[in-house]
Each structure stands twice: as structure tokens, then as C-alpha cells.
Amino acid sequence: MNLNALPKIELHTHLEGAAPPEFIRRLAQEKHVDLSGVFDDEGNYAFDNFLHFLKVYEAATAVLQTPEDYHRLTLAMLEKSADNGVIYTETFVSPDFCGGGDLGAWKEYVHAMQDASDMAEKTHGIVLKGIVTPIRHFEVGKAKEVARCAVETFGDWVVGFGIGGDEGAGKFSDFAYAYDMAREAGMHLTAHAGEFAGAQSVRSAIRDLGVSRIGHGVRAIEDMSVVAELVERDVVLEVCPGSNIALGLFSSWEEHPIARLRDAGVKVTVSTDDPPFFHTTMNDEYNNLARAFAWGEDVFKEINTTAAKAAFCNDTTRKTLLEKLE
Template sequence: MRRLAKVELHLHLEGAAPPAFIRGLAAEKHMDISGIFAAEGGYAWKDFPHFLKVYEAASSVLRTPADYRRLLLAVAEERAADGVLYGEIFLSPDFCGGGELAAWRDYLGAMAEAAREAEATLGITLRGVVTAVRHFGPEQARRAALCAAETAGDFICGFGIGGDETVLSPADFSWGFDCAREAGLGLTAHAGEWRGPEGIRDSLAAWAPSRLGHGVRAIEDLALVDLLAEREIHLELCPGSNLALGLYPDIRHHPVAELERRGVKLSISTDDPPFFRTSLAKEFAALHRAFDWEEPQFRRIALQALDAAFCDPDTRKRITAKLEG
């Protein structure tokens, strides 16, 4: 499964930070964050609100552009070892300079440099999707969108929103999506994870994204599933994340196979892999065991993911050749 060529569209940079990396960086800075780690060394959290707190505590040790450069290289190395040829990483200006544009440019420069180094040394192509944090509120989301719009280009290719989906309504964040759209960025949004189908419908109406992060609870409204298939709204599915957070009891109860059977465009990603003790190879292996998915199916899903990617046409053509080669 590790050898299969993969495309990953839903990965939070801080959420992909190896625990050993965060622990080592905290030691360098003489910060005590030992409470966020389990006895065996991984991250320790008990439910989604606590997960968000642990995530933010781990992110607190990342304080400089140099820290983010090191982090992106560490994450790129793990993704390349997992067979990822192309990946889009969610980046938040809230964690990279507090949403200030000048500071964001410094952080972004460091991360873009790391992405170029990773491509040269590891053969993995990475792009950034600026992501607002919903529970930080609409004003912070506006600042994130401005950061995205002002730095749109080769590396920054999209804009989205994550965080606590139950906070406020999609309409409260419409300004940011309009700003990003005018800048020519692709649009994605977390929806249909902690709110039901109505959350997806509200998000589609307010933001008109071409992709949705998760979106699994669409399965509770088959008319909505048909709508997603008809409009070719791509779902960035993260089954291991959904299982870890308790949305479904096991992979056989996850709607991934039914959504695919009903014609919904989708891809497989890991979300925050060390938090959920997963990898793309583990995700693929679980899908193989539960639904008998074989190599041709995984290759088709990788191509489907690349078709939904926000990268430029030349990059898509180059990665497609690798996938089909």
C-alpha cells in the first residue's frame, strides 16, 4: 500500500506534525507541553473539543518561519514515504503570524522554500491552501482570506475553512470566500462532519465551493448525495479521522463505499494523521479489507483527486503522467 502512488487533498500542516518533532521543538524552546502526550509518545486527547485544544497546544511551539520550514520538510518526508506524489496542505495565517499580512509573507516564504526543497530531494509536489479557523470568528476569517488573496500564486492555490463546524453559520464567513474567489483561488470547506446534511446545504449555498472537507453526513440525505454527484462536488474523505472521532464505529459502517457507488467524486486523505494514528497506507489497507478495493480502484481515486486539485494545468499534467506511468 505504501508503494501505490497517491494524491492527498486534506491535510492540516500542524495536525501532521510528528509528536517527536513537536516534543523536540518544545525542548529547544524550554516549553512544557508534556500534558498533550500519551505514555507511548503520541498525542493524547479524549473528544473533539479536547482534540482542538491539544492541536492548538502543539501548534504553540511553532513560533517562527524557521519552525514552519522545518515542520513542512518533516511532513513532506513522511508524505513522500507514504507514496504521495502530490499533496495540498492546509495552512492557517492565524498560526503563522496571527493573521498579519506582513508576518504571513515571511512564514509563507519559508514554507514555499521548504516545498521547493522537498520537490527537488523527495520528488513530492506540495501546494498550500490557506485555511480560516471557524471558531476564531468571522473577523479572523477575513484576515485569513486577505492573506490568501494577497499571496495567491504558484504555491498558494486555494482557500477554505476548518475548525468547529457547529460555530456560527456559513453566511457569517461569506466575505472571505468571495475575496478568495475574486483572487482566483480554489474553494473548499469543512462541512458535514459535526453538522448533518443541513450544514452541507448551507455551506454550498453560502460559499459555492468545488470541494468539501469530509461531507460524510450527506449520506443521511440521499437527495443531497444525488446533488453532490450531479454538481461534481468533490469530497475530501478522511475515514480514519471519522472513526477516531467517533462518527462511525468501524470502517464497514463508514459511508465511503456507498458515496462512491452513488457517483460522488471523492478522494482519501488523513486529516491529522499522528493524532488519529493513521497514514494513507493504513487508510488504503482498511478500504481494501472492508470493501475489496484493489489497485485499479485506488489509481482511479488518485486521478479523481488530481482532477479536483487546485494546482495549475502544467502541474496537473505532470502528476497525471506519473500516476498513469
């Protein structure tokens, strides 16, 4: 069974978090930016826990200062994804990082990322779409500005709206207005929940924000009534097992709840989150899951079909993806 050759669909990546360390170091040298403390002695990203990870993430992101930087980053990210058999991916991007929340600057960044995506599709056959994301541990008021940026650029490349960052900051209801803006514009909705916050955060994301997908959501397993609600409402989980294990949520692949959630009827998909930070790839995710749960190719085809149907793309792209999976 060669899972590396299997076409894959990935719904949960962060564009900056997918930046190869060597790419960030090279950019820092070009811009004369000091990134002391960001890398370990072997040149990998260095962090001790989730909050430290967020600080390192934002420090590394500081070298991404122009639309051209994001153009280069998008190409670098998609090349590595395509090497792992990914044919379609969705990535979280934030106007807070791309242009400081300024709508005019944000549009320039979107154009740069979309242009790079078009280039990668022609070269590698991979399709990329963007999900606009306010940062939860920034000021709540900023989420409205981000939602305005999202609505103004919603279309061919920007397809969804989500929220990321520190799950301990604020309540989902604080961001309901921003989500209402995105919903009224016709955008697809997701939210990070059930990673470092418990099962109740998954229920809150579903009820307070009306999302069709949850980023992570794995701690729903702690409350079977929440698992039942996921099944009843047909909410899809964007599961990132390697990320969860690297950040200490679970001690091993065998202890990860993705198989138990799937067995309970929850629709699960597989993604890498921030692959170079967590020393993973889509091939690594698949091979580790196959080893831990004795999953065969049929299970991964089912997971990819679920991902294609849950993707925030248009129906034409979805039809093409489902044909490629067959």
C-alpha cells in the same frame, strides 16, 4: 496487490496536524515550552473527543513560533508523506497560527513553507501546495483578515481558500464575504463540512460559499437529496476515513460511508487529515479500505485520478500528475 507502492494524491491535510509528536516534543524542549497534557504515556497525542482534540492541537501548535519552525515542520511532514507514496499533497495553513494574522509576517511564513516544499520536491519528488484557512471558532471578523492574507499571497504555492475548526461555531453565511474575496481573486474554494455537523452543513457549504470541494462531507449520506446535489454539482469530497473513525463518527471501517457515497456517484478522494493524531498514514488508509470494501488497485487508481483532476494546482502540474498515475 502492493498498495504501498501506488502513487498517491492527498488533498486534505493540516500542516500542524501532520507534525510528528517527536518533532513537537523536540521543539518544545528547545523553546522551554511546557506541553503537559498534550501527550500520553507512550508519547502520542492525547485527547478524548473532537473539542478536546482541537485544544490539544492548538496547544501543540503553540511551539511553532517562527518561519524557520514551519520550514522544519514542512520538511518533516513531506518526508513522511513521500515514504507513503504520496506524490502530491495540499495542506491547510492559517495566518492565525502563522504570524498572528499579520500580512507581513504571513508572507515570511509562506516563503519558508514554499522553500521547504521546493527542497522536498527535489529530494523526494513530492509536490506541496497550500490552502489558506480561517479558523471557524475564532472571531468571524478574523476570516476577512485571513482572506486578505490569502489573496495577497495567491500564486504558485498558495492555491486555495478553505475553512476549518469547530463546525458548530457560526453559520457558513457568516463567512461569505471572506469567500467572495478569495473567489474574486481567482482562488479555488473548499470547506470543512459534514463531519460533526450533519448533511445540511454540506448543502450550506455548497450553496452559501460556492465551493468545488468539501472537506470530509461524509454525513451527506444521511440525506440522499444532499448526495444527489453533490453529484449534480460535481462537488468532490476530501474523505479522511481514519480520522472519522478515530474521532468516533463511525465505529469501524466497514461502517464508513465512503463506499456508499462512491456507489451513489459522488466523487471521493482519500486523505489522512492529521495523521499522527489519528495513528494513520496514506498506506494505512488504502490498506484498511481495501480490506473493508474489497477494493482493488483499479479503484484506488480511479480515486487518485479524481484527486488529480480536483487538485487546486495549475494545469501543467495536473498533467504531470496524471502521467505519473498512468
